[in-house]
Amino acid sequence: MVITETTDAEVVGEAGTGAEAVRLAGELRPDVVVMDLRMPGMDGIEATRLITGGGGPARVVVLTTFDDDDHVYAALHAGASGFLVKDMALDDILAAVRVVAAGDALIAPSVTRRLISSFAEQRPARVPAAAPGQSPAARRLDAITDREREILTLVGRGLSNTEIAAELVLSIATVKTYMTRLLAKLDARDRVHLVILAYEAGLVSVTG
Secondary structure, three states: OOHHHOOOOOOOOOOOOHHHHHHHHHHHOOOEEEEOOOOOOOOHHHHHHHHHOOOOOOEEEEEEOOOOHHHHHHHHHHOOOEEEEOOOOHHHHHHHHHHHHOOOOEEOHHHHHHHHHHHHHHHHHHOOOOOOOOOHHHHHHHHOOHHHHHHHHHHHOOOOHHHHHHHHOOOHHHHHHHHHHHHHHOOOOOHHHHHHHHHHOOOOOOOO
């Protein structure tokens, strides 16, 4: 109902199950799929994997209560380009859909904090012991400049391009240029994966 009331977006289909979502995404080829994680039969994670891996244009935005970190991680690796929580303001949800439709990725700030906290809890099991700065993720940062590292840190903290521009007193166009360079240099699929890389490289801590 919220989307249908806008002037720049159209609801082309609705699905009650993951399997139906995959089928409709293939038939209707939408720009964005807003995906729940909990559905009967095929869940949203598998549906996201099939949609993003199917070669179509659709990008997936997960809309979740974020009550299960494991499901969110699985959706991330399945190719989701956005993570939103259901208690966000409706205008913010619409803005996020527009961001993802434009080819960017977005994570709700509260989700970013949970994401980083969960990485911290899992780190002993996931990352081998090594001297500070010697992780594979940290070594990848050798390819970026100091300014790009600064912007990556802010991305890792969950800031949007607009917020980064204000923080560093740069134009939005300049920030977008830096983002393009970071994605290329770090071989990252989208903003979501830049957040993960920022944490794994030690640029962002649980406290931000």
